[in-house]
Structures are given as structure tokens and as C-alpha cells.
Amino acid sequence: xxxxxxxxxxxxxxxxxxxxxxxxxxxxxxxxxxxxxxxxxxxxxxxxxxxxxxxxxxxxxxxxxxxxxxxxxxxxxxxxxxxxxxxxxxxxxxxxxxxxxxxxxxxxxxxxxxxxxxxxxxxxxxxxxxxxxxxxxxxxxxxxxxxxxxxxxxxxxxxxxxxxxxxxxxxxxxxxxxxxxxxxxxxxxxxxxxxxxxxxxxxxxxxxxxxxxxxxxxxxxxxxxxxxxxxxxxxxxxxxxxxxxxxxxxxxxxxxxxxxxxxxxxxxxxxxxxxxxxxxxxxxxxxxxxxxxxxxxxxxxxxxxxxxxxxxxxxxxxxxxxxxxxxxxxxxxxxxxxxxxxxxxxxxxxxxxxxxxxxxxxxxxxxxxxxxxxxxxxxxxxxxxxxxxxxxxxxxxxxxxxxxxxxxxxxxxxxxxxxxxxxxxxxxxxxxxxxxxxxxxxxxxxxxxxxxxxxxxxxxxxxxxxxxxxxxxxxxxxx
Numbered sequence: 287x288x289x290x291x292x293x294x295x296x297x298x299x300x301x302x303x304x305x306x307x308x309x310x311x312x313x314x315x316x317x318x319x320x321x322x323x324x325x326x327x328x329x330x331x332x333x334x335x336x337x338x339x340x341x342x343x344x345x346x347x348x349x350x351x352x353x354x355x356x357x358x359x360x361x362x363x364x365x366x367x368x369x370x371x372x373x374x375x376x377x378x379x380x381x382x383x384x385x386x387x388x389x390x391x392x393x394x395x396x397x398x399x400x401x402x403x404x405x406x407x408x409x410x411x412x413x414x415x416x417x418x419x420x421x422x423x424x425x426x427x428x429x430x431x432x433x434x435x436x437x438x439x440x441x442x443x444x445x446x447x448x449x450x451x452x453x454x455x456x457x458x459x460x461x462x463x464x465x466x467x468x469x470x471x472x473x474x475x476x477x478x479x480x481x482x483x484x485x486x487x488x489x490x491x492x493x494x495x496x497x498x499x500x501x502x503x504x505x506x507x508x509x510x511x512x513x514x515x516x517x518x519x520x521x522x523x524x525x526x527x528x529x530x531x532x533x534x535x536x537x538x539x540x541x542x543x544x545x546x547x548x549x550x551x552x553x554x555x556x557x558x559x560x561x562x563x564x565x566x567x568x569x570x571x572x573x574x575x576x577x578x579x580x581x582x583x584x585x586x587x588x589x590x591x592x593x594x595x596x597x598x599x600x601x602x603x604x605x606x607x608x609x610x611x612x613x614x615x616x617x618x619x620x621x622x623x624x625x626x627x628x629x630x631x632x633x634x635x636x637x638x639x640x641x642x643x644x645x646x647x648x649x650x651x652x653x654x655x656x657x658x659x660x661x662x663x664x665x666x667x668x669x670x671x672x673x674x675x676x677x678x679x680x681x682x683x684x685x686x687x688x689x690x691x692x693x694x695x696x697x698x699x700x701x702x703x704x705x706x707x708x709x710x711x712x713x714x715x716x717x718x719x720x721x722x723x724x725x726x727x728x729x730x731x732x733x734x735x736x737x738x739x740x741x742x743x744x745x746x747x748x749x750x751x752x753x754x755x756x757x758x759x760x761x762x763x764x765x
Contacts, residue, residue: 290476290505293620294329297608305606306332309581312596314626318586318728318747319568319593320345321500325580328508330501334624338690338705338721341623344479344497345584346725348417348565351482351496352448353530354506356399356552358467359451360526367458370396374429377454381425389433395454397437398447399551400535404437409446410493417445417494417750422486425453441537441549445493448552449485452492463490474516475509477502494565497724500584507563507571507580526551531561531573542591556594558602567726567748568593577601586726588748627690631717633709635687636670639735648740648760655756659763660742662716662733670708670716672733685718695720697729729755738762 296303306324310332313319320339324332335341362368368377374393375382383390389404397403409428410417419427428446452463459466464482472480479502483495498506509515510531514522533548533555540546544562547555554564556572563571568585570593579601583593600606637643647661659675669684669691683695685708695704697720708718708731718731726748734741744756 288476288478290501291325291508292329293618294327294331295614295617295621296326296331297614298617299326299329299331300608300610301326301331301601302606302608305600305603308606309596309600310334310624310626312599313583313593316585316587316589316592316596318628318726320584320586320628320726321582323500323504323582325504325508327578328512330504330620332621332624333500334626337625337627338692339584339628339723341500343724344481344499344502345569346565347496347498347503347569348494348567348726349445350503350563350565350569350571351492351494352445352552353563353571354467354471354496355448355451355455355463355492356530357471357522357526358455358463359395359399360522360530360551361470362455362458362466364523364526368395368454370394370399374398374450374454378425378429378450378457381423381429381453383426383430386429387433389436390429393433393437395451398451399530400438401441401444401447401537401549402438402535403442403444403447404433404435404439405431405442405444405446406434407442408444410444410449418485418491424449424485424487424489441535443537448493449489449491452490456489462488463492471509471521474519474521475502475505477505500582503563503569503571503582503584504580507573507582511573511575511578511580544591544594558598562594566750569726570594572597574601584726586728586747628719628721630686630688630690630707631709631711631719633711633717635709637710637713637716639713640664643735647763649763650742650758650760653756653758657742657756657758660733660740660760670718672716672718672731683718683720690721698722698727738764 296306313322321335372395409431455463479499481497482490484490510527513524514527530551531553532550534550537549538546544556553561555561559576560574568587570583572581581597643662647659649659650657656677657674661673663671665671665684671682671684673680673682685706690705690707692705694701703723705721711717714735716733720729728747730745732743740760742758746753
């Protein structure tokens with residue numbers, strides 16, 4: 287993997303190694319952190335990854351994408367393509383409803399950036415593994431929704447607002463948001479892995495859908511910490527960086543302090559003078575100007591406050607810092623990345639009653655997912671295999687034991703890179719995990735056998751809606 291950022295050591299940058307270790311140990315205790323990278327003074331002083339995830343694989347960013355969209359708006363404002371006080375309907379005239387209400391007519395670019403569009407709820411809904419609207423014409427569908435309140439008066443987190451920003455830039459520039467950012471931001475930062483999901487009309491989704499590596503995340507955070515300057519060149523206007531990363535609107539109340547500090551232009555305010563780009567399930571670019579630090583994480587978390595809390599716990603105390611800094615000379619190679627691993631299921635590799643289970647096909651009761659049968663097997667390489675019949679097609683899932691087994695699976699639709707592991711927790715119960723690499727998602731499988739019957743439970747670790755995937759019973763098919 288090519289490096290974007292220089293390396294150093296904690297001591298050379300004035301940080302106690304024990305504080306870094308506190309952070310990584312805390313993250314290791316949080317189930318399903320995938321990677322972390324810590325910068326101080328623009329240098330990487332710590333990095334860790336949890337196998338089977340790897341730092342060189344682009345990771346789904348979800349709403350971290352919003353901060354990149356905001357950056358594109360800032361650059362476009364500087365280039366004179368639009369202003370914050372331009373009205374949305376003037377910028378998207380072909381998508382306007384026939385008889386817009388006064389609130390919609392009053393909506394400005396500024397209101398999209400600050401999530402104060404006047405809607406009572408988000409104009410895009412979470413669906414399974416992503417966020418989207420059905421069919422084409424997303425901008426028209428969003429603008430057709432009621433705007434109950436005066437724009438600019440109340441905060442409602444709204445991915446549709448960010449999508450509209452992307453649609454506006456697409457219309458003004460005549461190109462994808464990703465292509466607009468490539469020469470202005472991405473290429474200068476060394477971000478070469480970026481991909482962005484598009485809607486059916488070819489417009490980048492804006493509020494989600496960006497995939498980049500964890501080091502590319504860190505480079506973006508460092509650019510903002512440096513006021514938009516990279517290698518002596520002003521990539522993002524300094525005034526935009528300053529405005530985007532301070533509180534523009536109140537966003538509370540919230541039970542979590544880091545979600546109650548205010549909202550900027552698609553950046554969240556944090557405690558202790560920090561701010562962050564924030565994506566669903568624990569994708570964070572946390573910028574802490576007071577400490578001259580950037581901390582990035584990729585994850586698959588449901589406990590979202592756990593990551594910023596781990597950062598504060600590690601670095602707020604006086605014993606986290608070396609005074610004066612530079613207790614050792616910087617080393618260009620830095621500290622070797624710490625290699626950790628997600629836990630594989632605990633238990634036995636096989637069961638004493640395996641002979642009575644292998645090769646038996648169980649017909650499953652009807653279910654919305656179309657899973658009609660399953661068969662337990664063991665592959666030529668010795669791995670446990672579960673073969674599902676889905677809509678008449680056999681889908682074989684091999685599982686490693688006490689190690690993550692790489693492969694490709696179409697379990698959730700389109701083929702995806704996965705890593706799997708399973709174990710027998712007792713003689714009649716098999717539990718497995720399927721990690722979808724480069725995403726926050728995994729599936730957790732449990733098969734409970736009893737006589738001629740099997741109970742099948744499959745759920746997802748995190749989701750925008752119901753985490754349940756499959757909960758059915760089956761009966762052995764005997765000839």
C-alpha cells in the first residue's frame with residue numbers, strides 16, 4: 287500500500303506511547319472496530335487494523351461522504367458557481383413542483399448545508415444496507431415532500447439535503463461530484479481509491495456512498511486541520527474551512543455530549559474543541575485542533591459514542607503528553623502497524639453427531655427472503671459448509687475455524703468479498719460469522735439441530751432498519 291502521510295513515533299511528537307496504547311486497547315474492547323489511524327503534527331504515530339479488514343481496502347464511509355460534498359460546495363462557491371444564499375429551486379428548476387409552498391421557495395443552499403431545510407424528518411429513508419429512494423428522479427421526489435417549517439429555524443438530520451447539494455453541483459458543473467473533486471481535492475491529497483455510489487440518473491449520492499481507505503480519510507482530516515492547505519497550496523478556501531467546522535446551528539438535545547455540540551456545514555462539533563466527519567456505524571474523521579491531532583476509524587458499531595469517548599479517555603489526562611515534545615528523534619518508518627483481529631466464534635471444529643447431520647437437506651418454511659432449503663456439509667479442504675437454496679439457486683458458504691476464511695458471497699444480493707468463521711458451541715448448535723469486507727456489515731448465523739428439525743437464525747450486526755435477516759424452521763427431507 288502506498289503511503290500518503292509521513293510516519294513518526296508517539297514520543298517524537300510529544301505523545302506518551304501508553305496513551306496510544308490506551309486508545310487501541312479501548313477500541314479492541316469495542317466489538318467490531320475495523321481500523322484506527324492517529325496523526326499528530328501531520329505525522330502518523332499509530333495505526334492498527336483488525337483482521338480480516340485491511341488498511342489498503344477502501345471502506346464504505348456513509349455520512350463521512352457529507353463532509354466531502356460540503357467541501358465541493360465550498361470550492362464551487364470560491365469559483366463563483368453559486369452562493370450560500372442562492373435559492374434551491376432556482377438551482378434545480380426542472381425538479382421543482384408545479385406549485386411550491388412558501389417554505390420551499392425560501393429554502394437556500396445554506397439551509398441544505400446546515401440541515402435546516404424545514405422538513406420535520408429526513409427526506410431519505412434507511413433501507414437494509416444503504417440509504418436510497420426507489421426509482422429515478424430523486425431531487426424531484428425530495429422537493430415534492432412537505433416543508434412544514436421555515437427553513438433555517440430547526441435542525442433535522444436529512445441525507446436528502448446533502449443529495450440536493452450533489453444534484454446542484456452536478457447541474458452547475460456538468461460532471462459527477464467525484465469527477466469535480468478529483469483534480470481539485472482528491473488527486474492533490476493522494477486519494478486514488480475513491481468511488482462514489484450514484485443514483486439511477488448518474489448523480490453521485492452526496493450524503494453517502496463514498497468509499498476510501500482509512501489513510502485517505504486521515505489525509506482529508508489533516509487538510510482541514512491545516513486550514514485547507516496541502517503542500518503549500520490552498521486546496522479548500524480557508525474561510526470555508528473555518529465556517530464549515532464551527533457551530534452554525536444548534537443540533538440537540540442528545541443524551542450523548544458529542545452529539546449535542548452543534549452542527550456546521552456537514553461537520554459535527556465535538557467536545558473539547560474538536561469536530562468530526564461522521565458516518566453511520568462508526569466511520570469517523572475526528573479533528574482536534576487544540577492537540578494538533580487527527581484520529582480516523584472504520585467500524586461496524588451500534589455504540590457510536592464509544593469511539594470519541596475512547597479518544598477522550600486516552601488523551602485528556604496530563605500523563606498522555608511528553609513535555610517538552612521530541613523525547614526521541616522522528617523516524618521516517620514510524621511505528622509498525624499493530625495487527626489485531628476480530629474474534630472468531632468460540633467452540634469446537636466439529637460435533638460428535640456430525641455424521642447424522644452432514645448431507646441432510648432441510649426444507650425451510652416459506653419466508654420473504656426466498657430461502658427454501660439448507661444442507662450442512664464439509665468441503666474437500668475440511669471447512670464446514672452450509673449450502674442454502676435461495677430462489678432455486680444453491681448458495682454454498684464455507685466457514686473457517688479459528689481463522690477468517692476469505693471468499694466471495696452473494697448472500698445479500700450482489701457478489702461481495704467476505705471472510706467467514708464458525709464453530710460448534712455445543713453438539714447441536716453451529717454459530718458462524720460472515721464479514722463483508724470494506725463495509726460495516728456482517729451476518730451472524732446460528733443453526734440449532736434437534737432430531738429431524740433445524741432452527742435457522744441469521745441477523746445483521748448493524749442496519750438502518752430491522753437487523754433480522756432470517757428466522758425460520760426446517761425439517762429433514764428423507765428419501
